[in-house]
Amino acid sequence: MYDGEFAAVVGPSGCGKTTLLNILAGLLPYRHGTVQVDGVPVKGPGSDRGVVFQEHAILPWRTVARNIGHGLELQGVPRQERRRRVREFVELVGLAGFEERYPHELSGGMKQRVALARTLCANPVIMLMDEPFAAVDAQTRITLQEELNRIAIATRKTILLVTHNVDEAAFLGDRCFVFTRRPGRLKATVTIHIPRDRRIWKEVVADPAFTARRDEILELVRAEVRVE
Amino acid sequence: MTRFGRGRLRRILLGAIPFLVLGTLWQMNAVYRWLAPIHMPPPAAVWSAIFTLQEGCPGLLDALRQGSGCLLTNHILSSMGRVALSLLVGLPLGIAFGVLAGIHRRLGNALEPVGVFANAISGIAWVPLAIVWFGVGWRTTLFILLNTVFWLVFFNTLLGVRGVPRVYEHGVLALGATRWKVITQVYVPGALPSIVTGIRMSMGFGWRALIAAEMIGGDRGLGFMLFVSAQEYKTEEVFLGVLVIAVIWMLTDRACLVPLERWTIERWGLVWRPS
Ligand SMILES: Nc1ncnc2c1ncn2[C@@H]1O[C@H](COP(=O)(O)OP(=O)(O)O)[C@@H](O)[C@H]1O
Ligand SMILES: [Mg+2]
Numbered sequence: 149m150y151d152g153e154f155a156a157v158v159g160p161s162g163c164g165k166t167t168l169l170n171i172l173a174g175l176l177p178y179r180h181g182t183v184q185v186d187g188v189p190v191k192g193p194g195s196d197r198g199v200v201f202q203e204h205a206i207l208p209w210r211t212v213a214r215n216i217g218h219g220l221e222l223q224g225v226p227r228q229e230r231r232r233r234v235r236e237f238v239e240l241v242g243l244a245g246f247e248e249r250y251p252h253e254l255s256g257g258m259k260q261r262v263a264l265a266r267t268l269c270a271n272p273v274i275m276l277m278d279e280p281f282a283a284v285d286a287q288t289r290i291t292l293q294e295e296l297n298r299i300a301i302a303t304r305k306t307i308l309l310v311t312h313n314v315d316e317a318a319f320l321g322d323r324c325f326v327f328t329r330r331p332g333r334l335k336a337t338v339t340i341h342i343p344r345d346r347r348i349w350k351e352v353v354a355d356p357a358f359t360a361r362r363d364e365i366l367e368l369v370r371a372e373v374r375v376e
Numbered sequence: 377m378t379r380f381g382r383g384r385l386r387r388i389l390l391g392a393i394p395f396l397v398l399g400t401l402w403q404m405n406a407v408y409r410w411l412a413p414i415h416m417p418p419p420a421a422v423w424s425a426i427f428t429l430q431e432g433c434p435g436l437l438d439a440l441r442q443g444s445g446c447l448l449t450n451h452i453l454s455s456m457g458r459v460a461l462s463l464l465v466g467l468p469l470g471i472a473f474g475v476l477a478g479i480h481r482r483l484g485n486a487l488e489p490v491g492v493f494a495n496a497i498s499g500i501a502w503v504p505l506a507i508v509w510f511g512v513g514w515r516t517t518l519f520i521l522l523n524t525v526f527w528l529v530f531f532n533t534l535l536g537v538r539g540v541p542r543v544y545e546h547g548v549l550a551l552g553a554t555r556w557k558v559i560t561q562v563y564v565p566g567a568l569p570s571i572v573t574g575i576r577m578s579m580g581f582g583w584r585a586l587i588a589a590e591m592i593g594g595d596r597g598l599g600f601m602l603f604v605s606a607q608e609y610k611t612e613e614v615f616l617g618v619l620v621i622a623v624i625w626m627l628t629d630r631a632c633l634v635p636l637e638r639w640t641i642e643r644w645g646l647v648w649r650p651s
Contacts, residue, residue, distance in 0.1 A: 193550050199550040203543050205547035206547070223552060250643065
């Protein structure tokens with residue numbers, strides 16, 4: 149992946165997307181091939197690769213602010229500096245006013261915002277996301293996708309997003325890696341040339357450049373599902 | 377206003393009714409003598425037993441000192457002191473082994489059956505053996521208590537740690553946490569509701585086992601007091617002892633343990649899992 153790139157891995161459910169992401173994160177061992185971050189091989193989990201999980205992974209016994217600042221706390225960043233950075237990311241994900249709430253007081257969409265802010269606040273080299281919006285309702289998902297795009301612009305982070313949702317992959321990805329069904333292999337790479345600032349759902353659905361790419365990916369994925 | 381709301385007050389009053397009925401019957405018995413005072417001493421006699429037991433007590437501060445002649449307070453403090461001591465020792469040990477067994481799958485599988493086995497034996501069943509090992513005295517009663525506290529806390533901690541979703545560990549690892557940080561910031565707090573339940577259970581079982589152990593294998597404490605008083609046919613002292621035992625337990629449980637349990641579980645919105 150390139151620096152600052154937004155890559156989307158899309159493939160049918162059960163093809164091994166979560167497995168791939170966990171290997172990249174260093175949470176699962178791999179037998180063949182290599183995983184490198186800036187030329188350094190991955191040996192285990194580390195704060196250079198932030199992960200946003202499919203399930204709610206934020207800690208229920210920490211408030212929103214303490215969850216978001218957790219990475220900095222682990223890095224030993226002093227409290228004053230930590231508070232400043234936490235405030236910045238609380239605002240970035242639109243959770244101002246909820247700093248002292250506990251996760252069980254938040255909606256599913258808000259919990260994923262906390263998870264996103266927690267990962268970004270630790271300032272990883274790359275952010276890995278595993279179907280982060282799969283568990284929220286359709287309306288919230290669209291909002292969160294647009295917000296993620298805005299955050300990608302604001303932070304210029306390198307992001308790898310894994311999803312089974314073709315719309316999501318096409319909407320967010322600079323490049324979409326389409327995987328075959330299990331055992332998942334790379335089937336095709338689709339590049340999407342739409343500037344980030346023009347990626348708004350209302351606009352892209354009317355943009356033939358978007359719909360053509362999306363339908364191309366859709367065909368590729370559906371071919372995989374159909375063979376079953 | 378929710379905590380001391382009207383519903384709560386009504387519940388407390390409702391729960392007090394049976395006690396009032398029993399107390400009234402008890403006082404009526406004192407007047408009408410359905411049962412002889414040697415079997416059922418009047419409330420007034422039980423009340424004055426407090427002062428009889430404390431007769432040799434020189435002053436308020438001396439009540440805290442063992443062997444000062446303040447019999448009742450000495451026995452109470454002796455029992456409660458051992459509970460405190462067993463908590464001080466048993467709690468850290470139980471939590472440490474429980475966490476270790478909870479995160480290390482093979483160790484956990486090896487130790488879990490022992491936990492089930494140990495918890496199946498009621499605390500009191502150890503008394504005869506403990507007397508053989510330690511003789512009659514504080515060592516035996518302390519052993520009984522420690523045995524109860526350790527295994528219950530160990531077992532509940534183990535279950536609690538196992539119940540912590542793996543994704544919490546993964547999330548914190550990806551933030552750059554070390555193994556030690558994962559234990560202290562994920563597994564221990566995640567298991568806390570279960571640990572608190574373990575503490576509450578161990579206090580309940582431990583307190584009962586202690587009283588029984590003091591009767592058979594002790595030389596002081598409330599259980600010992602009950603035993604001696606019964607042998608001397610001082611029924612009013614027996615009544616007093618039983619009431620004190622019950623009141624101490626109710627106060628500890630309602631005023632400390634239940635709020636603690638509720639606080640950890642409700643604040644974090646965790647569901648209490650029966651173990
Ligand atoms: N390349 C592979 N070969 C064999 N089994 C695989 C492979 N990739 C994943 N699996 C298995 O398939 C199951 C689903 O994988 P998962 O990564 O959760 O899929 P996804 O996230 O795409 O739905 C898992 O049990 C995983 O072990
Ligand atoms: Mg998955």
